[in-house]
Amino acid sequence: MVRADSLMEIDMDSAPSALRMLDSMSPHVPYLSKSRRMRYELLRAKAMNKSNVYFRSDSTMKEVAAYYSHHGTPNEKMMAWYLLGCVYRDLGEAPAALEYYQKAAACADTTAEDCDYSILNKIYAQSAIVLHSQKLIDEELDMWHKAEYCGKRAHNIRMAISAFENTVRIYYALNDYNKVMQISDSASSAYLNSGYKDKAARAIFIQIDIYLKRGDIKNAEACLHKYEKYGDIFSSPGNVKPGLELYYYYKGLSLLASNRVDSAEYYFRKMLTGSARDEKEAAYRGLLSVYRSRRNSDSVFHYARLYCDANDSSWLRLTSSEAQRVQSLYRYTRNRQQAELREREVSELRLMIVFLSVISLIVVLELYMWHRRRSFRMKSLLLEKNRMYSDLLHRSGEISRELSAALGENSRLASELEASGRRLRAELDKMQDMSSTDADWASLQKLMESDLIKNLHDQAAHGRSAGQKDWSRLNTYVENRYPRFLSFINNLGSNSLSQNEKKVAILIKLHFLSSEISCLLDISPQNLSNIRRRLNLKLFGSSRTSELDRNIRDCKN
Template sequence: MKKLQLVLLAIVSLFVLAGCHGDKQYDDLLQQADSIMNIDDDSAKVAIKLLDKAKPQLNDFSKAQRMRYQLLYHKAKNKADILFSSDSIMKNVVAYYEKHGTSNERMLAYYMLGCVYRDLYEAPMALENYDKATEQADTTKKDCDYTTLSRIYGQMGILFEKQHIPYQELSALNNATKYAYLAKDTLNAILFFQNKSTAFYDLSEIDSAIHINLKAYNLLKKHGYDQIANIVFGCNYGYYIEKKDYKRAKESFKIFKKTEYNGNDNYEDSKAYIFCEQGDYYLFSGQLDSAFLCLNQSLKLSKSYSNKCAATKGLAKYYTKTNHSALAAKYALLSSEYNDSSLYELRESQLQQMQAMYDYSRNQKLAKEAEYKAKQRLHTIYLIIISSCLILLSAVYIYRKNIRKRNHKLLVAQRLYKASILKLQTTKTELAHLKNLNETKIAALIKEKEAVIENLQKEINQYESIHSGRNLVEINKQLMDTFVYKKLAYIECHPQEKITDETWDNLEETLEGMIPSLANIKLKLSKKEYRICLLTRLHFSPSAISCFMQCNLPDISMSRKRMLSKLCEKDGKPKELDEYIQHLM
């Protein structure tokens, strides 16, 4: 039934692949592949075939889809027990998901990178990435991927077992069991629990190992996994042999034989190991013929020195019991030689692990030194930036202070200028009035007033010379730096914004403060014309002025012609008014 389900899913996936033309279709394809491999470990090969067929279309994938493709491809290969040979792709995937992934995606990415290093025999790097993977898991969220988290701890347990670190192995398997239960993966939770028996055996706690297997047996039976339960129960017969408990060893062995279990297919010496264990039992129970057959078969199948050592040791015991001392000595010697070779192999493996640890520690040290240097460079850069900012702020402060002083002087001069203009107008009015009086009576007074007018005109000329001395370009630059000009420029770029009365008032106040001669013009123009005049002085185009004034362009042109007549007492083009207004200082 499960194979039929896989076939149907594969057919559906091929249809999805055939119709892939766009992001959504590629997402559906990747989701389909993920769903297939999650059915069980055997289904991973079907997912790999599906992903292989999509490989020619990878260039059409977005970056996010390519990263997910590689992540799922590595996940499928790992579930299918296909060894990894390079870490380059997964390092890029991890770097991508560090910035863009969810907690579950980061966890899976680090887990896959750890599996790559596991296959490259770099145990320290594998454990480091497994640790990082567990750190990514957010167990406070409902969608936490407990299934992957439990498998990570399971892989850590296997690595600790190979390195003969039983206490860390027990800790990892406890976590694997806990999270498998949270993932509702009851079978794997029980199997993780059962794997603790080997750690207790390595600690010489045989009773604890037996207890673990018996408890796992009861749990498996309870949940209906009878075949696996019997295998687990049968595993105890080797422990009972060591305890010289013939009755329990016989009971366990009998149940184990009924399962017809031939060992783990992923372990090349599994059958040889099973035959050797059975041979030991037959020796223990006095069934010498059966013992010989099993041990001899184990020796034929054995590829590892450790299995050959165990098989020849068993044969030496067999020949001792059958009084064949010469053969017993021969196999005892062979067992010793195989044991030496096994120890040499183990020592070489440990040396490789030590070398890997040394390389890892050295790389960590180099990485820390590089990180320290990078931090030092960063601190230097920060110091330079901060110093530059302080210098810039100081320069800006000094510049603004000088501008304020200059503006203050101009403001005082402007006030005096306005006062002089007002006094001049008053005096002219008085003079005009006096001229209507009897010239003979007021000749002296007229002369006095004319003298005053002459003096005032000189003062006005002096003040005007102060202002006229300023460069037109400089005044225009100052105008462009004003807040009101920037406000109007912003409104010009955003037509939906309107000029408020406050902005008009601010415009008049700012320009009259910087260009005193505008005060005379204001008296001759209407409010609308004066505003057009101010906007023209700021070099805004007629079209922009029409938008500001909310009237059409011909109306603006007519107003400019009228102002030319009023201010310059001549008829001409609107541009002549613009030229006149834009040169006011």
Template sequence: MNKARVILIYMLIFMSLSSCSNRKYEQTITRADNLMELSQDSARSALAILDSIRPDLSKMGKSTQMRYQLVYAKGMNKGYVDFTTDSLMKEIVDYYDNHGTCQQQMLAHYLLGCVYRDLGDSPASLSCYNDAVEKVDTTSSDCDYKLLTKVYEQQGALFLSQSMPQNALSAYQKAEKYAWIAKDTLSAVLSYEHLGNIYEYMDNMNKVIEVYENASRRYRQYGYPVQAARALGGAIQALILTKQYAKAKKYMDVFEAESGYFQKDSCYSYINYSHYYYLKGLYCLESHSDSAKYWFTKCQEFAKTNNNKSFSAYAWYLYYIKHQQMDSVAKYSEQAFAYNDSANLDMERDLMQKMQAIYDYNRWKNVAHNEEIKATRANLTMLVSILVSVSVIIIGILTFLVYRKKRKLELQEKEEQENQIRQQIYYTKQELELLRTVNDRKIADVIKEKEQTINKLKEDLKDIRDKYSNSSLSDVDILLKESSIYKRIKYLELHPKETMRENDWIELEETIEQLIPSFIPLLKNRLNVMAYRICLLVKLEISTSSIAILLGLSSSAISKYRKVMLEKLCDRSGKPKDFDEYIRQIE
């Protein structure tokens, strides 16, 4: 016994220390999680915090380990650290699909999609993003709309890279919608701005201009002047192509002055200066400015890709046509064609990759669709099984209720017949007593007749009882359990602050004595009030503790009462339970 107690104490101490240790790790993980929300640099700092407790990973509980890995993956994604394998993230997804909240499941599937994005598996990435969307519960008050925005942003970027503009348009519109709900104005306007790239891909220049102008206006409204200037830069090409040169010049001035891309000490890098200088040279060429040559030279200087070199050669081709220098026209025409062929080869290779990705995605969708069909069939089979089981249960319940109602009617009929016979016996006995007081020989025959009548009525009463005695259910028990006083007592058991009223005791006596008349000669006439009430409650199968509460006595006092009554009524000693069995068999 002492050894077991010592082991128990050690187990409790171990569990307490383990709980405290897990709590410490959880706090560190939460601190890192909150920190990485601030910026890319903060995400890397958060990863350093998580790295500091990585050696203790084996000491953490399973849930803490999984949360650590989930938050670490989140930090890698925010800190632009490329994923190199999907094995750990798949394990995390599997864990949270079985044990996590909707938010955790969405985050896990989103991060798995980011893993496949880094691994170059577009179909798998898109499938994971779709899974993440399915996990979200937008009706929940704590729905993570910011994360949902990021999921749709990633979907949009993926669709656009795969030359699926309509899908990209829908994804970015949803991203904007949920960003507004999340009150994330910067993400909302950024998602809207991405529509400009899509409309440019669809060659709808008027929509391109409209989107970038609206985006710039919103950026300024919400206090983002740099982003506002950059948004106007996106409209410049569409303005030049639609010959809106005055507005193009205005936007170029704002773009160069406020975007941050053209300051000497700027930490920003505008990735396609060559194309911008090409556009500016076109503007100068169309507006008869002498600066066109300068900007085309800058375009040529920054041209690194075949596509940009093709634009640069084409720019010089236009320039020399304008100035009617035909030798140079021929030279740059040949260069433009050569670079254009190379650029087309690059585009064809890229197109083949996109077509392969689209094929893979469609194949992935077919596989997923087949799996969904299998799952639907399995669910349908399970549903049919459940419906059959429920139907069997309902039929069983209805059968029992019908039987119970029928049985109740039979018992009522029995009770009525017994009462009629008891009344006849009672009145016959009264007449018999009166006749016996008369000293007359003529009355002797009448007395004998009355005695025969009484015996006949007793036989009829016995026949009625035998007729209804085949049920496994006790007649009296059924009626007692359906009585109002029984329900009242069960209510008092649940509300111990309330007590039995005198009217309740009277109703209890009348109910049991009416159903079991033998209670009166066997018990009532031989016991005091307290003892008799104990008998009544025992008959109803009320627990000892509840009887003690109802009578205002201790449980030990109730047990003592029952033992004493067993000796008095049955002339034998025994346990309180023996007395209970005696009382409950009285019919």
């Protein structure tokens, strides 16, 4: 888990590898302690979030967040609530996501030297994104400013500039184009000074739209040139990377404004290959402008209709999104009211329990004091008589009483130990599916004196396979203890045993259970069953695996 956590902190591309690493240990998770299981689920959710894997349920993270609300460091508490907010973000529950982001931020100990400002930056950035979808502009702007501050405190300049750059879309929505130009210029310069040429070029992309709206073709083309040259946007010559298709639209508008109509049409048509509806709407709008400039009325009518249809589709999608936002707010409000009602009921019940507990405590205390006073009076009356009687008993019967008690205790203890031994042997016979002889029992007791055997049993109990050093030590142990048996299984001629078959034979000889052997060899029970059948056939000429354990243990040493 530590390795997976370190791996996902390297970069975003390493997160899927960390997720696969964590998923590979999922069969062992039910056997972990609660603290380690919660740690595992926290790291797995973190890896999923970094790998852009959508959360589909809130049940696991609710349990994790509840656990870390009372355990762990402030950074772990902050991470748990943040990831629960991300779950509700993916489930489309924006108000709930905001609530848990706020809880996460409240867990941060900003006075501590190890405060994780990187996580805090993500919390504020995610809050800003949710607030943007809820059209809460002032609150969104505040979140981006806090994210920028945390990026600086985390000494992550790229993170801080990114938060500052994201305020652009707020001022763009407010039609404050001067502020947009100012912020994008500042962000671009900051990126450039920090060595991020591609991000510096991308930061001014929004200026292309503003220059084209103002009819400033020269500056629009200059911005396009920087974007093309330094933005790292092309996957192959002439083709942009997925998600950057809007470049085609502005490239087409720039060419159209320069009367290069054919070239503009080429870029508008490249947008039609995309699957996003917004891209098609922009493409139809661009082609409409192309054919309007050519005065081709049939094509103008055709693309005007397509543009209207795409625009209507976008409007319906926006309306649906707005309806979902209102519905989400309604569900959150209703759930919050129900939660508050339950909380009031629990508070009232808790108050009643406290009241009854206090009354009960008073009654019990009074009874105790009465009993204590009564006992004290009785003790005072009998004290002298008891002292005299005690002295006589002590002097006359001390030696015989102690001797009898010691003999009786040893006899009873011996009986109990003998009964416990019989029960233990019966239980071991049941687990081994065979009846042990006195020689078997003595052999098993002798084996358990070895640290190597104890360690192998412990490894099997924890589901771990034996390593090469363990097998080497075990081979030496068997060579010293059972030399004739080792010679027997090593010299079978044409029926020679494979390495796994030899290991199985040795482990059976040493009284290991089949389930333990599967773990130590890291093989399936079915595979082990097949090996046992082959082993009995090669060693004793019988395919009945039920006889194998007795045959091997009765074999010459």
